Amino acid sequence: NVPVGTHKARAFLFRNGLFIKETSTQLAIVKSGxxxxxxxxxxxxGFGYGLFAIGLAMFTGWLGRIIFRKD
Structure with a gap:
């Protein structure tokens, strides 16, 4: 659930409970596949995607009605 973008990652090193060192680097989160x-x-x-989403919702609703019919 990390948002896409560049984030700063920080790491801390402790030895026997005492702070030793800190380091940080940039971490790029991207979508893939x-x-x-x-x-x-x-x-x-956008318009085609919206139409597809509506069609898919209608199809899954219809299919659910067929599968879970109580006749």
Missing amino acids: FEQTIFRFASDH
């Missing part, structure tokens, strides 16, 4: 593909499509084709 399927998640990146969906994000890019949604950003580039």
Whole structure:
């Protein structure tokens, strides 16, 4: 659940409970794979993505109604 972007990571070294040293570095969090593909499509084709999301919601609702029918 870390937001995408550049973050500062810090590490502390302790020995016998006493502080010895601290170091920090930049940590880049990026999307990759399927998640990146969906994000890019949604950003580039917002209207189409919206229509797809609505269609998928309607289909899953219909399918759930068929599967869990109480006749």
